[in-house]
Structures are given as C-alpha cells and as structure tokens.
Amino acid sequence: MIKKLLVANRGEIAVRIIHVCRELGIRTVAVYSEADERARHVRLADEDICIGPAPSAESYLNIAAVIRAAQTSGADAVHPGYGFLSQNAAFAQACENAGLTFVGPSPLSIALMGSKIEARQLMEDAGVPVVPGETPADQSDESLRRSIERVGLPVLVKASAGGGGKGMRLIRDESEIAPAVQAARREAVAAFADGTLYVERLIEQAHHVEVQVFGSATGTEVVHLFERECSVQRRHQKVIEESPSPSVSADLRDRITRAGVQAARAASYRNAGTVEFLASPSNQSFYFLEMNTRLQVEHPVTEAVVGVDLVLAQLLVASGEALPWAQNALTQRGHAIEARVYAEDPSRDFLPQAGRLLLYREPRLPGVRVDSGVGEGDEVSVHYDPLLAKVIASAETRDQTIARLAAALRSFPILGIRTNIPFLLRILDHPRFRNATADTGFLDAEAASLAEALHDPAVPAHVRAAVEAEREGSTSEASSSSWDPWNATGRAEAPGIKATNSTAGSGRPVCIGDGTYLVDADGRREVVYVARSGSRSWAFWNGRDYSISLDDTTGRRPTSAASASHGVQALTAPMPGTVLKVLVEPGARVVKGETILILEAMKMELPLRALEDASVVAVHCREGELVQAEAVLVELA
Secondary structure, three states, X not given: OOOEEEEOOOHHHHHHHHHHHHHHOOEEEEEEEHHHOOOHHHHXXXXXXXXXXXXXXXXXXXXXXXXXXXXXXXXXXXXXXXXXXXXXXXXXXXXXXXXXXXXXXXXXXXXXXXXXXXXXHHHHHXXXXXXXXXOOOOOOHHHHHHHHHHHOOOXXXXXXXXXXXXXXXXXXXXXXXXXXXHHHHHHHHHHHOOOOEEEEEOOOOOEEEEEEEEEOOOOOOEEEEEEEEEEEEEOOEEEEEEEOOOOOOHHHHHHHHHHHHXXXXXXXXXXXXXXXXXXXXXXXXXXXXXXXXXXXOOHHHHXXXXXXXXXXXXXXXXXXXXXXXXXXXXXXXXXXXXXXXXXXXXXXXXXXXXEEOOEEOOOOOOOEEEEEOOXXXXXXXXXXXXXXXXXXXXXXXXXXXXXXHHHHHHOOOEXXXXXXXHHHHHHHOOHHHHOOOOOOOHHHHHHHHHHHOOOOOOOOHHHHHHHHHHHOOOOOOOOHHHOOHHHHHOXXXXXXXXXXXXOOOOOOOEEEEOOEEEEEEOOEEEEEEEEEEOOEEEEEEOOEEEEEEOOOOOOOOOOOOEEEEXXXXXXXXXXXXXXXXXXXXXXXXXXXXXEEEEEEEOOEEEEEEOOOOEEEEEEOOOOOOEEXXXXXXXXXX
C-alpha cells in the first residue's frame, strides 16, 4: 500500500483525494503556488510544499518542481488529479524515473491517447468509429485552412493535447477561419505548451456521452462503469452532467460501453479513464471523440449510481491490488446529476470573477453531496480555473434528482463574488433539459436568453430589509443555538420554538446566525444571507444573489466594461488579467461590437469589445502586461 502520497493538484480534487487518503491511513503532501498558500487543500494535508509563483507554468505545471517536492517530502506516490499535469506523459515518466508510483495510466497510454491525432488513428485501427476529420502534417495556418475546406464547414479546430474546451474553436463561416485557428493555437500553447491542431467535422444535434472505464494494474483487464451524459456545455466546457444518460437506449448503452472497453484495451489501459463519444440517439449511432487518461470532474455521478469510490479504487490499483469489481457485479441504480458552480457572472457574458468569499455555506440536504476546494474567507484567484464547487444530487428517479439538485442550489449562498448558481437553476427548469432533449448545441443556442433574465434584478423588500438590518447591527432575542432549521423553512413547526424565533407580528428580520436572517416573505418564513464589503452589501435568497450599494435600490450589478466622461469612453479591465492582444492603435476607427483587445484570466481568453462606433483616443496597456481590475486600458471618443 502507498505510504505517503503527493497530490500534484489544487482545489476540490486535491481535497477529495486527501479525504480518501485519510480513510486509508495514507499520509498526504500538498503542493501549492504562492497564490495558494492559504488554500483549503494546503490546510488539510499532513505536509505542504511551495513549488513556485502563481502562474501555473511556474508551479503546478513545473514537472521538476513537483518531482523535487515529492522526493524532498519522502512521498512514494503521486496523484495528478485532473487538469494540470494529469495527462502529461512526460510527467508520468518522470515519476517512474524517480521511483514514484504514478496513480494513473502508464506513460505510453497517456502518450497514445493524449495526442488526439494518434488516438484517432488507434481507434480506427481498433474498429471504434471516429468523427470524420483531418490532421495536417503541415501545421501552418494555410495548411489548416485547406484541411478545413476539405472537411467542410461547420468544423471544430481542436488542440491535439487539449481538453476541457481549451484550444478549441467552432468555425461556421470562411471569414472565421484565420482568427479561430490563431486563437485556438494561442490557447493550446498557453494551456498545454503544444500548439498542434486538427480539424473535426461538427456533428450537429449530437449528445456528448462518455464511458467510465477502469483497467487493472497490469492493463490486461478492463471494466466499464456505464455512461454519463455531458451534453449541457457552454463553449465546450461541461456545466451539468448526469448518469445514466437519459438519451441512451439499452441497446445503445450496451454498444457504446463495449466500445469504451475496446478503446481502453487498445491502449493497454490501467487505472481510471474516460472514453468520450458523440452520440446521435435518433439513429443510434456514435463516434469516438477522445479519451481522457485521468479521473473526470464529473466522476461523482458515476459513484452515486454505481455505488463505488473511484478515487479509493485508483489508490488500491496503483498499490498493485486487483480491480475491486467484476464487470457482472456492476449495476446502475437511481439517477445522479452534477452541477458545476463557477465564479462567473452570467449576466456579463460569463465573466470570470475573482475576490474574497465573504460568505460561503454549503447545503446539507438528503441525497446531496458537495465537492469543493474553497471555504468562507478564501480568495478566489485570477490565476486558475473558476470552478468553486460541484453539487451532486441523487435520487430514485431523474425528476426527483432534478428537484433535489434545484433545492440544493437554492440553499447554497456564496457572497462576495458572482456565481452561476442562478443560471444553473434556469437550466434545470428549461423544458429541453426536463425532457432530456438538450444536445451539445443547447447552451450555445439558449445561454444568452437564459442569462438575459439575470440582468439587474429588483431587490425584494424582504431581502432589502435583511440588508438594512445587517447594516444596523440588528440582533435577535433568540440565540442561534435555539434556532431550528425546520422552523426557518416555513414547512414545519418544531416543538418548543417560540414566537421570538420568527418575524410574525414584528415584520422585522431576525438574525439567527452569522450573516443569516429570518424574514417574512409574503407570509412565508424565508432565510436571507447577508455580507458586507465596504459600502456594498451582498445578499442571497432562493438561489439569487444581489449586490447593493448604500444608495442603490435596484441591486444592479456594479461596474461596467466602459464608463463615459466628457465624451470619452474608458474601456476598463473587468477583472485582473494579462493583456494578450491589443488590436487597435490611437486614431483607429472601431465599430460597435468590434474586439479592441483580448485579456487572459482564469485560463480563458476575454475579448473586450467596443460598445458603440468610436475612435481610439489612447491605448494605456501593452501586450504581456498584467493589469488590475477597473484599470483603464483604452480610451475611445
């Protein structure tokens, strides 16, 4: 058995691995960047080692630094989590060369499947159907253009070393080819240090269905743990995942899971992996998309319906033990859905958010699991992916699971930054999600309208009352210890709870805990969460968050990407980031919607566009420069 494990990752997956290690009695070592010194995974581990500055290329992606940390700490194994170095064959090989057990597949398997180009060829040789496409040996922009023309629009340009939607661009029109290829290559180099691209035909109205596979330590035995539906994705980044797939028939499930096992065997695969397919339920066909040679973000939905612990199994198999399950012993029961909670503002084109979590309270409800890597008071950094937590609900039926997940999200207050919780709730309520017809194009078509309803919410009277009570330092006659949560829901009366624990008769909010207020909302008892930062208060009620200044009565979102003064517009940075591209010069004319510059933050490119036709007066930034939030970047008139 592994004695000491170094977790070469951060966030919720690092926390998840550390918790399993505690169950097994394995000591843990956390690595962290200078930006993560106080991060939750660092606090939970038995030991911690700083491996470099905030930029991931200088810390979490620094193979030499991670190996050095493992050797210094005396670790005998490394778990890569997902993202960062998890699918890096050179890292897996470096672990083996250093005498460290790598909790994952062999370097050869990672190399075979890590190159999407080589993986396509391997699958074709193994008889697994692949999406039509082309991989030009000549990687010049012009060569890629010719490949795109041969495959035929619409196409996807994808990074060979990619994953998570990074280095991927959809092209529907010839005019989009050059900028899309260049943007995909830039993003691929930044995320994976590899700008190799390939072209793949866009399969319209397809469903993204993936098969969880697991190989024995020798790679000679492979089982599948059924499938997951991951079609609800925005810009190729998954948002909601579920198992079983509601779009897959019994026959298609049998064929697609057998293909997943076939793919894993072709790569002599060991440990946990995922084979991803595009499926067309209408004609029961499917195509191999890629294989992720690691644990997936959405693995908890499989754990919930199959009744397994995939991380535990990873550690056991990496220690040389046999597979914990036989294929005929694995079955599905019930349904599970996962929603990814991101630090982003859907009302501002899903702008990533950074800042301090003034209030953070995870829901504790039956059938609900929360995997997270943050806590109240933590800083959400501009340097990393904006995923805060995953909320997983499970129940006997899909409808019950949707209701349970919605209830959990409505009870998940996060204050200090914007999150996508209101957006997630609108997805769960959408008819196409409810009737399981949402395909991979669902959010591309519906995201704007779903987010539109989240603009400038009017603050309900009971929410404003709670905010004002918090500003006045209101206190309750009842102590928090005497408050019963059943009383707060308005659904049941707990014995012995007196009128002092409610707002009945007084109409005043009652403080029942730190930042928590019991209010009267049209005759119902509701809970409102409140936090304050400077002159601005934040509030959360029923799945919606509000940001309210002292003299504001609407709760509109603060700050805009542009502000006007004396006829001059100042285009400002919506958040801290690096200036990736400046596309204008002083004196140039721009039209409404034209991209003026591109920022890079939280592993994403953020284009800043002109709000109206104008002339460029001055440019106050340069490419490669790190700018702070609200810094004036370009002046327009």
